[in-house]
Amino acid sequence: MESIRITFKNPRRGEPITVEVGRNSKLEEAIRKAGYLPGGVVVLKGSRPVPHVERVEEGEYTLIEVASGG
Numbered sequence: 001m002e003s004i005r006i007t008f009k010n011p012r013r014g015e016p017i018t019v020e021v022g023r024n025s026k027l028e029e030a031i032r033k034a035g036y037l038p039g040g041v042v043v044l045k046g047s048r049p050v051p052h053v054e055r056v057e058e059g060e061y062t063l064i065e066v067a068s069g070g
Contacts, residue, residue, distance in 0.1 A: 004058040006030045008043075012065060021056060028052040034063075041065055 003020045008030075010017070019033040027050055028038045043050045044062040 004056065006034075006056055006058065007060045008034050008036075008063045009060060010063045010065070016060075025056050026052065027054050027056050027061075030056050031063075036063060036065075040067075 002023045004023050005018055005020055007016050007018045017034045019030055021030045021033060027043060031038045031041060031043065031052065038052045042064045043052070044064065045057070045059070050061065
């Protein structure tokens with residue numbers, strides 16, 4: 001299986017995190033490999049929000065941690 005490298009930047013955490021996933025993987029899998037829960041982050045590619053069910057593209061994404069509650 002061919003893999004690709006994804007780099008996540010998190011402005012609150014400093015150092016970028018790079019993970020490898022299969023070319024047909026969904027963004028959710030890459031988020032989990034980076035050590036985050038998909039429900040706890042919004043992901044941007046450039047300035048565009050990316051749904052977690054979208055297939056990954058090689059390159060750099062930005063993670064924005066979110067919190068919700070009642």
